Amino acid sequence: MNWDWSAVADFMPRFWDGVLVTLQTLVLGSLLSFTLGLVWALALRSELRLLRWPVGLITEFIRCTPLLVQLFFLFFVLPEWGVQFSALTTGTIAIGLHYSTYTAQVYRAGIDAVPAGQWEAATALSLPAHRTWFAVILPQAVRRIAPALGNYVIAMLKDTPILAGISVLEMLQQSRLESAATFQYTEPLTVVGVAFIVIAYPASLLVRTLERRLAR
Numbered sequence: 001m002n003w004d005w006s007a008v009a010d011f012m013p014r015f016w017d018g019v020l021v022t023l024q025t026l027v028l029g030s031l032l033s034f035t036l037g038l039v040w041a042l043a044l045r046s047e048l049r050l051l052r053w054p055v056g057l058i059t060e061f062i063r064c065t066p067l068l069v070q071l072f073f074l075f076f077v078l079p080e081w082g083v084q085f086s087a088l089t090t091g092t093i094a095i096g097l098h099y100s101t102y103t104a105q106v107y108r109a110g111i112d113a114v115p116a117g118q119w120e121a122a123t124a125l126s127l128p129a130h131r132t133w134f135a136v137i138l139p140q141a142v143r144r145i146a147p148a149l150g151n152y153v154i155a156m157l158k159d160t161p162i163l164a165g166i167s168v169l170e171m172l173q174q175s176r177l178e179s180a181a182t183f184q185y186t187e188p189l190t191v192v193g194v195a196f197i198v199i200a201y202p203a204s205l206l207v208r209t210l211e212r213r214l215a216r
Contacts, residue, residue: 032096
């Protein structure tokens with residue numbers, strides 16, 4: 001088998017378009033999962049059963065069903081109810097929503113790991129609830145869970161090819177279109193595979209470095 005560099009050169013414009021879409025999905029999906037995960041975590045710690053139980057059922061349902069099923073539901077079923085987004089927006093929401101149920105458990109573990117004395121000190125100082133959470137508890141919790149959140153970012157990156165199922169033009173979909181047009185599969189798919197390694201490996205090193213620094 002001969003490697004065709006001209007095929008790689010022809011694929012580059014499509015490839016860079018796919019990279020931008022992949023990174024956009026990753027960044028926005030991560031922000032959504034981190035934000036919504038914190039909301040889920042706080043709701044699951046609520047003393048109100050009418051809030052805690054429904055949130056628990058929702059997060060368990062999302063976590064126990066495949067991401068691809070959720071993606072298809074958002075893309076094909078919601079329009080029947082009058083709710084419709086672009087394919088890219090739908091894919092970003094699906095990834096962010098799915099992983100928010102996992103980051104919620106990470107937040108819960110981090111919050112539970114904050115020493116009880118910190119809660120008692122905040123109470124002794126008569127701090128209002130919002131200051132207790134955002135000035136005392138959450139900064140300490142996030143410090144403990146930052147590496148775990150970073151690992152989920154890498155997991156989200158590896159799940160972005162699922163968006164090809166709804167024709168989002170991320171890296172894998174771009175390689176499929178290029179292969180269909182040229183009947184050359186090796187070069188586009190190899191370039192995409194290497195691209196995932198190039199993005200994911202430095203990110204994993206960054207997570208390890210962060211974990212070591214936070215452990216000091």
